[in-house]
Amino acid sequence: MTTQQISPPEAEGRAGSAERGRLARLFLGRPEEPRWVRPALWAILVAAGVLYGWGMSASGYANSYYSAAVKSGSQSWSSFFFGSLDTGNFITVDKPPMSLWAQELFARVFGFGSFSLLFPEVLMGVAAVALLYTTVRRAFGYPAALIAAGVLTLTPITVAINRDNNPDTLLVLLLVAAAWAAQKAIESGRLRWLLASAFFVGCGFNTKMLQAFLVVPALALAYLIAARAGVVRRIVHLLAAGAVMAVSSFWWMVVVDLIPASSRPFIGGSTDGTVWDLVIGYNGLGRIFGENNGPGGGRGGPGGGGGFGGTSGAGRMFNDILGGQISWLLPFAAIALVAGLVLLWKRPRVDLARAGLLIWGGWLAVHFVVFSFAEGTFHPYYSTAMGPAIAALTGAGAVLLYGAYRRSAVWAVVLPAAVAITGVWAFMLLNRTPDWNPWLRWVVVAATVLAVAALVAGRLVRGGGRAVTVAGLALAVLAGLAGPGAYAASAASSTTNGTNPLAGPSTGMGFGGPGGMPGGGSRRGGFPGGFPGGGAPPGGMPQGMERGQMPGGGQGEMPKGQTPGGQSQGGQRSGGMGGGPGGEASQAMISYLEKHRNGAQWLLAVSSAQQASSIIISTGQPVIAMGGFTGSDPAMTVAKLQQYVKEGKLHYVMVSGQGGGFGPDRGNSEVSEWVRKNGTLVQPSEYGGSSSSSSSSGSGAQLYYLR
CATH class of the missing domain: 3.40.50 (Rossmann fold)
Structure with missing residues (x-):
């Protein structure tokens, strides 16, 4: 037998054809995909890029606390490793350094500025949308995946935080990657994907510490129930994943704490200069219990618990501060989760769709409980971590409820009811700021009424029922996304407050509020121009304030490119916060x-x-x-x-x-x-x-x- 010889030109031609095939699949989709899917996905990703990146240079240095560390890390590799505020390595920022590393690498290549600070955030935000699409598609199909991607793109607080340089954008990307890998592990039964999921969670820990672990119960439970392996093997796999998660989480902390204190910077936010104290105190128990366990905002602190997110309790996610940022589709997601579990309950143990509900439902439930009842400092932008779960459950629920709507007269009422509840809640949120786009809430009401009517009629009208149903679904999408879409557009069209990014109009001000001026003004500021008098509060910041925060959850409005302390990018003095506690440096x-x-x-x-x-x-x-x-x-x-x-x-x-x-x-x-x-x-x-x-x-x- 002879081996067929391929000439170099022929080999190059085949390689080029394969490359063109990969590009075609990337832009046009796989052969089995409906032709409309990939163009729709690209439209969503482009929209995400525009929302996250439009006019980003207007935000200047965004959160100057982290930006200063980025500048130092771009000049010194030791500052890069530690996450130091200055190149002399006196003190670090109050978070692990992983969120700074991407920006610092960009700054080393492109120079320090708005681009190197914010463009990595845009890329990470768009990547999270794409990865969520991929994860939801494998479990629930193309329509569900596109809906999920669209919802995450338009989540107001996600748009706001993706235009900033806080750590949360990278955290969300890493946690979505963890869910993606865990789902692949469940589907394939292969340990390597579960270990990859654990690694991503560990990277999340080195981005924002214990908050990354909030997804672990959901991922572990879904794998334990649904993975394609025996029960003993599943348990062993989870133990192995726990070991990988521990190593990938704690390596930086162990290395830093083993270095003598005299040879490393003081760990910012800690009480004894160690990372361990930062983990269990300021960024750990302090966030949950407040009071003496961490930053203020506990009982009796600003905002009556939780500082800038309002009073802790079951209603926090729906209050005047957080409601317009994250809660638009929370009711629909909750209905979708319960209904989906009921619909899929009798499926085989390894059913991927049911496992997906466990992943995203567990993710949302744990975050909702912890965020709602945390008594330490809680900023509204923390809630962006709930965005992927809400989006995934919305997409999955829409498909599952529509399927049940078509098959069963009993279930036919659930989808219209869910649409009605969503529309009513959207109207209530918009009605909190009646002077802001007052026509919008009535559009939502009209779309909701027509959508519910069309969905009901779609089950009753013979012959033309399909056309009526499609019209009802389109109106339901309009009713559900008009409000968050308007908030998202608001965030993309105005300068971001680097320390407390928010979307949409203001609903009040004062401790525990989002900042901004009453009456539908911008959410971007607390006291206009800084504290009254243009200076800092006497004796330092009130308890519970963090990272440049002003009373009311905002920061004084800065001229474009200006940093706290009244320094503009060009070095000229102007108004502002007056340099923070203790005075100014002109x-x-x-x-x-x-x-x-x-x-x-x-x-x-x-x-x-x-x-x-x-x-x-x-x-x-x-x-x-x-x-x-x-x-x-x-x-x-x-x-x-x-x-x-x-x-x-x-x-x-x-x-x-x-x-x-x-x-x-x-x-x-x-x-x-x-x-x-x-x-x-x-x-x-x-x-x-x-x-x-x-x-x-x-x-x-x-x-x-x-x-």
């Missing part, structure tokens, strides 16, 4: 410090990360945030400061002009007092400042020289 002061740095490792030490971040962004120089984000982290001590001064690593310290410490609890007052006692006050006239800012009784900052 451009004149920064120029003076750069001129008189004299080889010091750090340009300046300031009270908090809010002050430091604006200087780091504008200068690219390392700045010490002595008290971390809020000013209350015990990162700086008198002994450490004395050592830095003695070794010539630091010459200048800026402290509050109010005579107290630099944290809201005055926990670091001894450091401020030591600076005042042993430092030389630099008169503002030396760097072009106002003499009134040096008054010890005033609210301005005081610059001290230490030698």
Whole structure:
């Protein structure tokens, strides 16, 4: 027997044909796909890219707290690894560094700016939509997958957060990837896919710590019930996946905590400088119980529990703050989950559709309970993690309920009832801000009434029933997506508040509220222009505030490209938050410090990360945030400061002009007092400042020289 020889030109031709085949499948779909599916999917993905990326440069540096760390990580590999706020590695941000790494790599290639900060978020947001489509398609088919992808694309809080540089966009992508891999493991019975799912969850932990674990019960339960393997083998597989998840979750924490404290930065947000304390405290029990276990917003804190998400309880996801961000399709998703489980209950144990309901239903249930009853600081944008589950259940439920509607007279009432409930809830949400697009809620009412009528008639009218039913389904989609679509478009057409991104109109202001002005104004700000008077609150941030947050859940409206502290991208002073707790650092002061740095490792030490971040962004120089984000982290001590001064690593310290410490609890007052006692006050006239800012009784900052 002879082997057929293929000439090089023929081989190249076949390779080119295969490549064209792959491209055709990518853009036109597989041969078995209906011709309309792939164009519809591409339309959704393009819409997602436009919503997430349109005008993103207007957001400037977005959340400057994380942006400063990105700039430092793009300049120093050690800062990259630790997630340090400054290249001197004094203190880290209060999250693991994985969410920063993509932005830092982009910044190393394209330079630091809005593009490197926000374009990775756009890519990750679109990828999450595509991956959700793929996951839902395998379990429920093409129509369900397209509906799910469209719903996730238009989820208001998802649009808002995907236009920002907070960690949640990457977290959602990783968790959707975990669900995708877990479903493949259930379908195939292969361990490698379950291990991949565990790995993605571990990466999620290194993005936002314990929040990533909220999907684990759903994934584990679905695999234990539905995977194609014996019960003992399934248990062994889950144990192996648990080991992979532990390693992929804790490797960074273990490595960092094993490094001597003197050789690494203080871990921001912790009480003892360790990642372990950050995991179980500030980013762990503190989020659940509040009070003394973490950031404020517990009982008696701002907002009556949960800070900026409103009072904790079963109704939190539907309140004035969160309702318009995430709850539009929550009722439909809940109905779809219950009805779907009933419809599929008698299917074989390994049925993939029922397993899909377990995955997405468990995901939604756990998140709903934890988010609703968490008494620690809770920002509305955390709820974006519920978006994929709501979207998947909406798509799956629409298909399952429609199938039951066509087959059974008993089930024929469920789909119209679900549409009616969804429309009524959408009207109630829109009616909370009657001055914002007032016509929209009446469009929703009309579409809902006509949709329900058409669906009822579709079961009664002979001959023309199919056309009537299709019209009813189209109207149901309009009724369900008009409200969130309008909110999503609002988020895409306005400047994002980097610290507390929200979509749609404001429904109020004050502690526990979303910020913005009453009467349908923008949600982008708390107090217009910053705190009253243009400065920071006396003595630091109120308990429960985090990452540049202003009372009311917003941040003072900034001119385009401006960072907290009143520094614009061009380095010019203007209004704003006044530099955060402890006062301001003007451009004149920064120029003076750069001129008189004299080889010091750090340009300046300031009270908090809010002050430091604006200087780091504008200068690219390392700045010490002595008290971390809020000013209350015990990162700086008198002994450490004395050592830095003695070794010539630091010459200048800026402290509050109010005579107290630099944290809201005055926990670091001894450091401020030591600076005042042993430092030389630099008169503002030396760097072009106002003499009134040096008054010890005033609210301005005081610059001290230490030698």
